[in-house]
Amino acid sequence: MTDAQVVLSCRSLRRDFGGFTAVNNVDLDVRHAQIHALIGPNGAGKTTVFNLLTKFLQPTSGTVTLLGEDITKTDPARVARMGLVRSFQISAVFPHLSVLDNVRVALQRPGGLATQFWRPLTSLNALNAKAAELLESVGLGGDLATVAADLSYGRKRVLEIATTLALEPKVLLLDEPMAGMGQEDVTVIADLIREVARSRAVLMVEHNLSVVADLCHEVTVLQRGEILAAGDYATVSRDPQVRVAYMGTEHD
Structure with missing residues (x-):
């Protein structure tokens, strides 16, 4: 486990929508100058976690910390000014x-x-x-x-x-940056993300597992809103529960 500085973290993060729990008991540490992937099948709660971290949603319970400051109740605009910046799956230019x-x-x-x-x-x-x-x-x-x-x-x-x-982010959240791309564009974006992460933390939701394996220092796997496994890619890819829930036989 690395000793790099934790710049974004959450503890016991939970979000309920009526009687449905979308995110439950999620702990996450995102470290400076590292790339952290949040992966899982559709409906696993990845986007909800992003929305909770960036304060687009308020948690039902739990805490979120940015650069050592509790931002659980902080509004999204101030969080962005503090250096937590997000891109979206749909291009926003x-x-x-x-x-x-x-x-x-x-x-x-x-x-x-x-x-x-x-x-x-x-x-x-x-x-x-x-x-x-x-x-x-x-x-x-x-x-x-x-x-x-x-x-x-x-x-x-x-x-x-x-x-x-x-916007000079200290922590950059990327929501499916490779979605819909051919291999040539994937390579370009992957190289760019690797360069970007030299001076800031990157948390990304990504379905392209070859990209995750190549780029990411840490991987957190969600299933039904809860953490199924966490660690480096080699560790999580060997986890039998992860293989059944998400990765499939092509990664055996």
């Missing part, structure tokens, strides 16, 4: 803006321009160099003027990750 403008929009918050509505539009030009540098770092340096809608699906996902990085 502005399709009719250029690639550069998408990142400039995201940079307004850390740059202090998001609330300075009286400033002229040209004030955003101060963000051009930083936006271009960020886009170069993720491989989109040649697409600054491209309209986001004209990007391939995989490059849209790269742009989405770039916009989340513009």
Whole structure:
């Protein structure tokens, strides 16, 4: 087990919807500069856990801690300002803006321009160099003027990750970043996530088990809202309960 700093954790996390318990007694530790996968069959509670961690949902019971601070009752906007940033399974870029403008929009918050509505539009030009540098770092340096809608699906996902990085996250939550991608795009996104995790924690929901095996330091397996197994990929993939519940005979 690593001794890297825990930056996001939850204890005894539970969420009930009426008489249905979607998440029950979940403990999770996400560590700095590591990639942690949350996996499990459909309906296992992965998205609900994401929503609880990012405060889109309040837990029925349990606690959530970010950077040593209890955020169980904290509103989502403040949690994001503290450095917990989430991407969604559906691409969330502005399709009719250029690639550069998408990142400039995201940079307004850390740059202090998001609330300075009286400033002229040209004030955003101060963000051009930083936006271009960020886009170069993720491989989109040649697409600054491209309209986001004209990007391939995989490059849209790269742009989405770039916009989340513009918010200067300390912990990045990625919801199925490889969904719907061909192998070439999967390789690009995997390399990007590996690079991103050099300086921040990454928690990702992902169904592509070869990606999980290749990328992730820690894996937590959910089934029916509860933790079925946790550890590195080699450990959880050998667990008989995990193999029956999720991984199937192709991973024998």
